[in-house]
Amino acid sequence: MASRCTTRGRRRSAMSANPHGYTFNHTMIRVKDPRASLAFYRDLLGMTLLRQIDVEEGAFSLYFLAFMDEGDKLPEDEADLREYVFSRPGVLELTHNWGTEDEDGPVYHSGNGEPRGYGHIGLAVPDVEAACRRFADAGVRFIKRPEEGRMKHIAFIADPDGYWIEILSARAMAGR
Incomplete structure (x- = not known):
């Protein structure tokens, strides 16, 4: 029997209600080589590096990236920038532990192999096929790829550390 996804009949409890002011701010992934990861997320995908934090005593760096609308400007004041980064939705935090770029082979588990x-x-x-052509050219x-498998309206690519990125179109997901 084919599985079917539905949202009908969902009940909201008091605990699942969105408390005022809550925002999904960021997710963090560990990266082996920040140069390769920044080239991928910033230069290829078009994200903006919002802020970089180097923590010498911990021997790691944090890179906060997000998509920005044309004309958006980052705050110049440091406190305003911190508040901006930690209050806006859709931020990707890349964590680089210094020295991992010199290690051979993969350093981190992407979660898509065993154990999952x-x-x-x-x-x-806007257009999955056009995006995929751009990614293939790069x-x-x-x-x-979109033409593979049963789900023809999505694709999955891998970043330099092997993390999967689903490429989707909101219109296609809505059946339009």
Whole structure:
């Protein structure tokens, strides 16, 4: 029997209500080489580096990225910038533990091999096929192309550390 996704009949409890002011701010992934990851997320996907924090005593760096609308400007005041980064939705935090870029092979588990865990990031684009052509031209590794499998309206690509990124169109997901 084919599975079917439905939202009918969902009940909201008091505990699942969205308390005023809550926002899904960011998710964090660990990266082996920040140069490769920044080239991927910033230069290829088009995200903006909002802020970088280097923590010498911990030997790690944090990179906060997000998509910004044309004309948006980052606050110049440091406190205002911190508040902006930690209050806006849709931030990706890349954590780099210094020295991992010099290690051979993969350093982190993406969650998509055994044992399974973390799955993927979702990226909405206006046109999945056009985005996939752009990614293919840039040499991005595909996990799934739109023409593969049963779900023809999505694709999956991999970032430099092997984390999966789902490429989707909101219109296609709505059946339009």
